[in-house]
Amino acid sequence: MRVDSREPVSPFDDRLELEGAIETEWRPGVITGGLLLGVAVILVALNLRPAITSVGPILGEMRDDLGATATWAGVLTTLPGLCFAAAGLAAPALARRFGVGAAIASALSILAVGLVLRVIDGPYVVLGGTLVATAGIALANVLIPVVIKDSFPARVGMMTGVYTAALQGGGALGSALTPPLENAFGGWRQGLGAWSVLAVLALLVWILAARGTGRAPVAEAGKQGSGRSLLRSPLAWMVTLFFGTQAFLAYVVMGWLPEVMIDSGVSKGDSGLLLGLISLIAVPISLVVAPMAARHRSQSPWIVGLGVFGFAGMVGMMVAPAASPLLWCVLIGLGMSVFSLALTVIALRARTGADTARLSGMAQGIGYLMAAVGPFLFGLLHDLTSGWTVPWIMMLVVFVAQMTFGAFAGRRRFV
16 A cells, blocks of 8 residues: 655654665664663663763863863763764664664773773863764664664654653763762772673663665665655754754753852852752653653643743743742753653654664764754853843743754654
8 A cells, every 4th residue: 555755644654664664775783672772772772961960060170170171061961062063973874874773882892991081181181082982872863763763663752652761861960970979989090980780781682673685785785765855844844953053952951050040149059959850750651641642642831832932931031030940941941851752853854774874873963963052052142142031032032942843853744
């Protein structure tokens, strides 16, 4: 039965067509979905944020010990976003060449090496190790949605929710556990380096889960992608801009919200706890909303609905930040939870694993480049205006853009 590419008849038709496309066009070492693979996906996800979030709580000590400047600290905190962009764009080619299973194993190996490398010497080695570690993270960021699409075709929403929840949980653990690890092991180097153990554990479980996976025939992979540049696809750009605007907002919130709250009279300790709350809120929302949204023909209402909460929270933070910071942060946390839907639509807007990899690479490569600009623009506007109103107005404009792009990206179509 021939199904129209823009309006499939049912999810079962989608699945049949997907399976046929995988068999004939794309075979990047497809892994059969199962419990062990699900555990492996969760362990990989737990590794994709601690390398970044573990630095913030001990950044001052790192600077003092290394004799590093504020400029060095700025480069260190900007590197992840830029590396996500560059390495993310390369991930689909690596998956075609070596297979998804082998590419993710390589990403975890690179991450583990980078986590060790960055704690063995001076400030430039820290930067180099961070670059290596985030390159591994970027590759896995792009390829895990492909695994979910190919290996759990009937449970895309559920697995995306679980993956996103684990990713957010890993970020929270990175910031919460690094100071205790530093104290337990006797220094910031040991505290940061300890996270390499989690990466090695994920690598071992992933190797067991992905045994027997093959590699995409190069000729077939190349044939599949010829003449179908996603750069010419309006839908691909809607997905990319949706992902980019939500990442832009998230990076600004993570980088600047504590300072905004401290400037309004909230204590340093409370501002840190409230920022952690924003990340934790995303965990249950990801587990519940993503599977529910994936079962509907359109994810647009869910995307816009979460956006309204986040928009309201940012209005409150702009108008009266000290009046009810807990409420504002809860609302912002609900808005930031749209990240799980950004990953879900990447999987749902593509029919095949090949297209999922290419769309994921485009959305995350360009999207994280947009995200890297966000904190800089927010700080620049603050410096130019000597206040927080204009930067928050910029954020509200971007939030409206996110809901608009998300509404188009959530409609039931395919690239």
